[in-house]
Amino acid sequence: MSRESILAAIKKNQPEQQALPDLNAFRRTGPGDPAAFRKVIETLGGQVFEISSYAEIQPLIAEHQPDAQKIISLQESYLPGAMTEWETGDGGRQYEHVDLAIIPGQFGVAENGAIWITDVEIKERVLPFITQHLAIVVSSQDIVPTMHDAYAERIAQPGGGFGVFIAGPSKTADIEQSLVLGAHGAKSLTVFLYSPKA
Amino acid sequence: MEHQHKEHSLLAEEFNANEPRVNWHDETLWWVRQKRDKMAWTIPEWEDLREAASRIKHNVLGNLHDYLLEFEKNAQANGAVVHWAADAAEHNKIVLQLLQEQGVKRMVKSKSMLTEECHLNPYLAEHGIEVIDTDLGERIVQLAKEPPSHIVLPCIHKKKEEIGELFHEHLGTPAGNADPKFLTAAARQHLRAEFIQSRVAITGVNFAVAETGEMVVCTNEGNADMGAHLADVHIACMGIEKIIPQRKHLGVFLRLLARSATGQPITTYSSHFRAPKKGQQLHIVLVDNGRSRQLGREDFRNSLKCIRCGACMNTCPVYRRSGGHSYHNAIAGPIGAILAPNLDMKEYADLPFASTLCGSCSNVCPVKIDIHQQLYKWRQVITREGYTKKTKAAGMHAMNIVLSKPGLYKTAGGIGRWVMRTFPAVVNNGLNPWFRQREMPEPPKESFADWYKKNRKQ
Structure with a gap:
């Protein structure tokens, strides 16, 4: 069993302990800027629509994703009449045939356009990756400035078995550094930035 | 030698x-x-972030023993099985055994420099198991039967025409098509079929959090997630130096990683794997392979801070x-x-x-x-x-003799300048390694010491 010998070697060789740095200086006060958040997502190749009611989602999808036939909406209120789950299948493989999945995001990060999603909301972990196109609904009230604020305020503890920051559509630049959207995951990302009218 | x-x-x-x-x-x-x-x-605080990251990693090096135990305990509580491998051979053996238990002959792997370091693919191939690399760049070099040439951009040495040819041969794309968008779409189709069929997925690990027992994997393509979430068994292979103390430290590293790597604000996906999904097995292989030895080399231990x-x-x-x-x-x-x-x-x-x-x-x-x-x-x-090499050692030895004796240095300099002026072919030839990629300079007529003596009084 190598466990003991590895641990013994580490104990013998590790240097003196040093204190961890204080990260509070990196925190920002106040909420994140939705305009900055929007701008980063657009530079990452995503589309952002500001909406004040979920009723605006349906016409926007009809206009911008006219080919989407099989649509899943994890919350019925986003798109009344859409399926909230696909037929039961083989560990998520059935979602390969979904054209568009609309899912809730917990919060966004203004500095990098990342949106936090966990398996508490999405149930089937592979859904946001395997769907051909992805749409995320996030409230403009739920934008934090930086990753430090995200971990300190929102996700100091894990809330589920799996969580992911998604920033833009799946992409690659492996062929001669030419950026191509749509590698293995979703080919496009649409973000509905929701601010209810006061 | x-x-x-x-x-x-x-x-x-x-x-x-x-x-x-x-x-x-x-x-x-x-x-x-x-x-x-x-x-x-x-990022105005960029330099402070680098300093914080370096100090967090230094803290990790000094507490690695305890952090590993904390990580193991929490990962087990989350439902993962933790394995320890002293070297590449033991790592490969553990992975092979897990695959044999599942009876798989073909499976997907997302990018992991550790499995490259351990030469896992050829080892599994010897045992009749085919590994499909799913990062596009890695799949390209795999089809070309080459190793990656860069840890983040594995096929940066390849031209698109060569990739088009490889895809024509292996994936049946039309001959002569070298359009990156077209080739990427073809790879997407090919690899999606592999993700769907694969019952086991191997991934690397970017960061492992001692406090929570979770692992973070960063990709732009989404290949780690496609593999790991569809598989019945997820095997995550990591070097022991990937540990970080607490979840909040991810904030520092995720801000630095993609910006340093490719100039992106963050990778498309930063996936936090804590517990296996229902019915799934999660195996974590902790690999030493010389790292504990490097930890003991005072001059070199900082190399273990690397985030790749x-x-x-x-x-x-x-x-x-x-x-x-x-x-x-x-x-x-x-x-x-x-x-x-x-x-x-x-x-x-x-x-x-x-x-x-x-x-x-x-x-x-x-x-x-x-x-x-x-x-x-x-x-x-x-x-x-x-x-x-003997030639380098001999050269250094001669330099040492000449440079440590001022009188000899002066005489040797005078002879050297005379030779270069009188018989330039003696140095301007293929035998002199310094001449191979450059022209030798015009030798000065006198040494600096002579010049200084003449000009000092003026």
């Missing part, structure tokens, strides 16, 4: 046979370096003009050159010399590893241990 590979300088010479290709390679990587700069400059962003390669004037394969090691470039001699000092004795010691690598490193100083220190260790 017997080596398994040609030396860096010879491999670099082969890479330099095609001059336009080298220029293209050089410019492409420099462009990535410039993207990194632009991103870094938008590749910034040191993109900026390195030698890497950009010699290509990743010239380092004949899973990890190329400046960081590879300070990690490899720990694994095999004799085999990689040439790598610390493959540098101008300009220090650019240390300046861009997001965790502030003193890379160029370690390169310099490895040269001394390797020379002391007797692993340098």
Whole structure:
């Protein structure tokens, strides 16, 4: 069993302990800027629509994703009449045939356009990756400035078995550094930035 | 001395046979370096972030024993099975056994430099198991039967026409089509079929959090997630140095990693794997393979802070003009050159010399590893241990004699200048390694000492 010998070697060789740095200086006060958040997502190749009611989602999808036939909406209120789950299948493989999945995001990060999603909301972990196109609904009230604020305020503890920051559509630049959207995951990302009218 | 590979300088010479290709390679990587700069400059606290990251990693090195135990305990509580491997052979054996238990013959793997370091793919192939690399760049080099030439951009040495040909041969795309968008779409289709069929997925690990027992994997393509979420068994392979203390420290590293690597604000996906999904097995293989030894080398232990962003390669004037394969090691470039001699000092004795010691690598490193100083220190260790080439050792010995005796230095300088002026062919020929890539300078008529004596009084 190598466990003991590895641990013994580490104990013998590790240097003196040093204190961890204080990260509070990196925190920002106040909420994140939705305009900055929007701008980063657009530079990452995503589309952002500001909406004040979920009723605006349906016409926007009809206009911008006219080919989407099989649509899943994890919350019925986003798109009344859409399926909230696909037929039961083989560990998520059935979602390969979904054209568009609309899912809730917990919060966004203004500095990098990342949106936090966990398996508490999405149930089937592979859904946001395997769907051909992805749409995320996030409230403009739920934008934090930086990753430090995200971990300190929102996700100091894990809330589920799996969580992911998604920033833009799946992409690659492996062929001669030419950026191509749509590698293995979703080919496009649409973000509905929701601010209810006061 | 017997080596398994040609030396860096010879491999670099082969890479330099095609001059336009080298220029293209050089410019492409420099462009990535410039993207990194632009991103870094938008963050006013960038230097403080680098300092914080370096200090967090230093804390990890000093507490690695306890953090590993904490990680193991929490990962087990989350439902994962934790394995320990002393070296590459044990790592490969553990993975093979897990695959044999599942009875799989073909499975997917997302990018993991550790499994490259352990040569997992050829080992599994010997046992009748085919591994499909799913990162696009890695799949391309796999089809070409080559190793990756860069840790973040595995096929940066390949032109799109060559990739088009590979895809024509292996994936049946039309001959002559080299459009990156078309080829990427073809790979998507090919690899989606592999994800769907695969019952086991291997992934690497970018960060493992002691406090929560979770692992973070960063990709742009989404291949780690496609593999891991669809599989019945997820095997995550990681070096023991990937541990970080707490979840909040991810904030520092996720801000630095992609900005340093490719000039992106963050990778598309930063996936936090804590517990296996219902009905799934999660195995974590903790690999030492020389890391605990490196931890004990005071001059070199900081190399274990590396987060594998590749910034040191993109900026390195030698890497950009010699290509990743010239380092004949899973990890190329400046960081590879300070990690490899720990694994095999004799085999990689040439790598610390493959540098101008300009220090650019240390300046861009997001965790502030003193890379160029370690390169310099490895040269001394390797020379002391007797692993340098005889010609280099003899040259250094002669230099030492001449430079330590002022009278001899003066005489030798005078003879040298006379020879270069009178018989230039003696130095301007192929036998002199310094002449190979450059013209020898016009020798001065007098030495600086003579000039100074004449001019001092004026």
